[in-house]
Amino acid sequence: MELETVQIDLDTETPTVVLHEEDARELGIHPMDRVQLRYDDGTAIGVVKVTTGLVAVGQIGVTHPLTHLQGSVGVQPAPQPQSLRYIRRKLQDIELDRSEIRTIVQDLYHDRLTDVELSAYIAGVYANGMSLGETIHMTESMADVGDRIEWGEPVVADKHSIGGVPGNRTTPIVVAIVAAAGVKIPKTSSRGITSPAGTADTMEVFCDVELDADEIRRVVGETNGCLVWGGAIELSPVDDRIIRVETPLSLDPEGQVIASVLSKKRSAGSTHVVIDIPYGESAKVTSHTEARKLARDFKRVGERLDMRIRCAITRGDGPIGVGIGPAHEAQDVLEVLQGDGPPDLRSKGVRLASILLSECDVDADAEEILGSGRALETFRSIVAAQDGDPDVSVDDIRVGEHTRTLTAGRDGVVAHVDNSVVSELARRAGAPKDMAAGLQMHTGVGKEITSGDPVVTVYADSEPKLEDAIALSERAEVIRILHPDETLIEQL
Amino acid sequence: MELETVQIDLDTETPTVVLHEEDARELGIHPMDRVQLRYDDGTAIGVVKVTTGLVAVGQIGVTHPLTHLQGSVGVQPAPQPQSLRYIRRKLQDIELDRSEIRTIVQDLYHDRLTDVELSAYIAGVYANGMSLGETIHMTESMADVGDRIEWGEPVVADKHSIGGVPGNRTTPIVVAIVAAAGVKIPKTSSRGITSPAGTADTMEVFCDVELDADEIRRVVGETNGCLVWGGAIELSPVDDRIIRVETPLSLDPEGQVIASVLSKKRSAGSTHVVIDIPYGESAKVTSHTEARKLARDFKRVGERLDMRIRCAITRGDGPIGVGIGPAHEAQDVLEVLQGDGPPDLRSKGVRLASILLSECDVDADAEEILGSGRALETFRSIVAAQDGDPDVSVDDIRVGEHTRTLTAGRDGVVAHVDNSVVSELARRAGAPKDMAAGLQMHTGVGKEITSGDPVVTVYADSEPKLEDAIALSERAEVIRILHPDETLIEQL
Structure with missing residues (x-):
């Protein structure tokens, strides 16, 4: 059947065509x-x-990935992939x-699978798990499509966090220390999708983060590091596609996380x-056992791919x-690099940098690099190379x-800070889209608190958003306060 | 956020709204x-x-299930169901x-789940199976939403085929015999979705099939039976929704089939x-073991729901x-009812009617009812009650x-008739949309055939459709012909 194309501006996830009944x-x-x-x-497939x-009648609507189609097209039923x-x-x-795994990845890459089919795949992996072999094949197949950056060096460092903990902005600190120690660390990060900020959102306060592969090479050439948004380059386009379906399903199968x-x-x-x-309790990984299993599997897959992986299991209770x-x-971040700042963020950044440097067999003292101001200097040079103001205060x-x-409604000890409530509070205030929106925490797990003490200050760009957060x-419940001797949390 | 509605005529499966980026x-x-x-x-949920x-910017596009929304609507993020x-x-x-099962069914009924989420459910049921208890709860929950017809009688007969076999049009024969025996049999059927005809399509050749519940009651009151399209009444709307996602996935989990x-x-x-x-080999159920398991599970679920179920495992090899x-x-169908017609269709119709009558504890001879012309008479009265011509020949x-x-390309014996190729051939010729399109089979499994003998005649309303089928x-391969002593089917 020959049909005349009509352009429809709709961001469909799969190449969709609209036919008259x-x-x-x-x-x-x-x-x-x-x-x-x-x-x-040539030919294309439409759902x-x-x-x-x-x-x-006689027309066919074409949506985003197919809008290059114009004039008359031949249309016939196509087989399933x-x-x-x-x-x-x-x-x-x-x-x-x-x-088989390669075929799935190729079909995803070439937009031959619908979201309904991708959902069934994710469900299958979630229900039946992925073997070590499957995870390795998936990782390789996903890395083989999209852009790729070669550095021609034996040591290229990197860092990743599983996430789920608000304010966990160690990346700029780790990159600054490691780059200052002379190790290349070209860091790409995400923006906050369900969180109040990704590292890319935070870095955008300082400088440009949407760099292409050539610009990344230039910045890393000048400073050893970079802090950019991964979405501007297509490092693993299939991963982006999978995450887009995993997010609304709230399914995060372990093997797929590792491959991702x-x-x-x-x-x-x-x-x-x-x-x-x-x-x-309210992080992505909820138990120590689960964290250790994930760490072990990351290391195993890494070994088979000739990558050296170290995992740090850290506190995610607030x-x-x-x-x-x-x-x-x-x-x-800037305060920590200047030698001050929140002690927990500082110590976590230094520890992660230390672990990474030792894994890279580099004999350097992360604490000294930070304390001496060399990390700050490197950070400012990265900001400058990414078109930001190096003298920012x-x-x-x-x-x-x-x-x-x-403020606190009673006296006691902070027994729990709910990561997801904290995130949602900051998001309602406008973060990450409104850069200036967010929170300042005044307390934390284990700290004593008295009724009327400040718990958290909410910042917004407008009164309605502030009201929405409030x-x-x-x-x-943002925080849970218990009396030191209290054990009962809730009576049902 | 307040947005102005704009109507978009798009048949989305879930209530979809279109927002500017x-x-x-x-x-x-x-x-x-x-x-x-x-x-x-009131309020509604949109995906x-x-x-x-x-x-x-400032507008919101609303699609089919939401097109009653007009003017300004308040829009805010909604939680996951x-x-x-x-x-x-x-x-x-x-x-x-x-x-939990009831909640899933309710959320499906109220359009609160997207197709991506429904796909994950179907995948879960396919991967992990459904227990007897789950199947019973699913069946009850699905039956509890949508329309319901009460007859106020202890015996109301019905018939169903698992499908996958073209030409298997026993339903009008069974209904005519059972109704003639004095048993109520209000039969709703489907149209062909992937097959060249459903019972509803075939009956539409004779009479109207789109009857509402009141009309069905009238027809059954007059004739004991009816032969209508189930889609005109909402007997199990959730089932229609599930099937719409199962079909493109080609997933048909057993428990869900029984509940459906x-x-x-x-x-x-x-x-x-x-x-x-x-x-x-080319039917929906491919082995005797599988057929027996399905039969056993149907009977078990039926027992728990106080329904008396009998299963007939039948030949599906062509x-x-x-x-x-x-x-x-x-x-x-008409030829069989007139006492002639294809012997396999005749005997299958009579056997199924016999089994059903005996399960209903009705002492009646199906063969006699058909042979005497009483079944034909009842069929003609149903056709008349559904606004058709009772004197049709x-x-x-x-x-x-x-x-x-x-025609056959060699001598031998017909070893196999491919149900799916036969279906596709008839569909390409125009069936079921073109009622007059279809096939006449001239041979069957086990029959001897000589090169040049007719195998099948294709009928179409237009030359291009005929060409497409040819x-x-x-x-x-529509049929596979082997020499009687040949055992090798294919060499790879």
Whole structure:
């Protein structure tokens, strides 16, 4: 059937085409079926949605990944991709081999799988787990598509955190120390998707973070390090696709997490990596056992891929540092580099840098590099190389003007700080989109507190957003205060 | 955030809203997140797609299930539905209890789950199976939503086929015999989705099939039976939703199949059901073992729901009857009822009717009811009650004018007829949309054949469709002919 294309500006996750109900019936296809599209320059696959009005009979609506199609196209039913058989196999708990995993990754890369199918894959991996072999094949296959950076050096350091802990902004500190010690550390980071800030959001307070591969090479050439947003380069495009479906499902299968992290590191040319695994009641990893298993599996997969991996299992029972949100975290980071700042953030940054340097067989004292101001100097040179102001001071960093401080309602000891409530509070205040929005924490787990003491100050750019955050704090428990001898948490 | 609604005519499976990228960022939500919509008459949940052009900043596009929204609506991020936790639990192979299953069904009924989430549920059930308890709870929960028909009688008969076998049009024969025996049998059927005809398509050759619940009651009151399309009444709306995602995934978890069939029967008020389970190399059920397990599980779930179920495991190694496609199957059915017609279709119809009558404790001879013409008389009265011509003859049924007969390429015995190739051939010829399109089979499994003998005649309403079907027959094997002593099928 020949149909006339109509452009539809809709950001669909899979290449979607819109057919009129009558044409769909004529072709014998129904919603979510695939059609093959023949046009002058070649063929493409589209997934069908049906309308009775958005396009007319004889027309075909094309959405984002297909908007290059113009004029008349030939349309016919297309078969299901090969991957679907392998996804069913995974659901039957049959271990997939290298070529089957490669086919799934290729089909994802070429947009041949719908989100519904990808969801079934993620569900299969979550239900039946991934063997070590499967994780290795997945990591390699994912690293093999998209961009790749080669450094031509035996040691390229990197760092990753499993996440889930607000304010945990150690990355700029680790990069500054390691780069100052003479080791290349080209760090790409994410923006906050469900958190109030990613490292990329925090660094954007200081400088440009959207650099392409050539610019990254230049910055690392000048300073040994960089602190950029990974999304500007396509290091593991399939990973981005998988995460987009995992996030709404809240499924994070362990093998897929390992493949996700290590495929990106491999594409970035990293050889030595330290991985921060915080665990706690409201963190992503909730038990020590789980944290140790994840660490062991990271190391095993790394070994098979000739990457040296060290894992640090860390406290995730509450936020790290004082500030939460891009500007507030930027202040914490700058203060630590200047020799001051929140002690927990400082010690964590130094410890992670130490572990990474020792894994790289570099004889350097992280504490000394930070204490001497060399880390600060390197950090300022990275900021300069990324078009920021190298002379920035803490006072230059603007924070939200609309503020409110929440106070403790009773005396006692802080037994728990809820990471997800803290994150949501900062997000409602506007973070990470509003850089100046966020929180300053005034207490932490284990600290004594008296009724009326400040718990957290909320900063926002506007009064409605501040109100929205405050409204949440009235419903959800940011911190739990117990009397020192109290053991009962809740009576149901 | 207040946004102005814009109507978008797009048949989305979940209630989808389209936001401009800037508004989405402002709200801190990304594609596939949920938003709560506040309007004059209440609230609704929408799943977000993002655009930079289909709607402007300040607008919100609303699609089919939400097109009643008009003017200004309040939009804010909405939490994930409770079901998502239970879906994850199922993926962890934890058995779900009654209330958890009920919540999933309710969330599906109220359109609170996206297709991606439903896909994860189906994958979980496929990977980890469903216990007997889960299947029972699922069946009950599915039957409890949507329409329900009460008959106020102790015996209401019904019939179902697992499907996958073209031409298997026993239903009108069974209904005619059972209704003639004085037993109520209000039969709802499907249209062909991936097959060349459903019973509803075949019956539409004779009469109207889109009846509402009141009309069904009238027809059954007059004739004891009816033969209508189930889609016109909402007997198990959640089942329709699940099937729409199962179909493109080609996943058909056993427990879900049982819940799907029995929830519809329960909503239709049926008490005694015969289930036809054909098995064969190219049918839906491929082995005798699998067929027996399915039969046993159907009976067990039925017992717990106070329904009396009998299963007939039948031959599915090739089409039943001669005609395939609505008109051709209608001819077969009418011929059988007139005392002639394809012997396999006749004997299968009589056997299924016998089993059902005996399960209903009705002492009646199905063979006699058919042979005496009483079944034909009842069938004609049903056709009349559904606004058809009761005096229809086989010659009145028009078949496609464009025909081509495929012939055997060698001598031998027909070792295999491929159900899926036969179905696809009829579909390409235009069935079920073109009622007159279809096939006449001239041979079957086990029959001797000589080179040049007719194998199948293809009927279409137009030459291009006929050509399209013929083109398929040149690539795919409709029948496999072996010499009687030959054992090798293929050499690879």
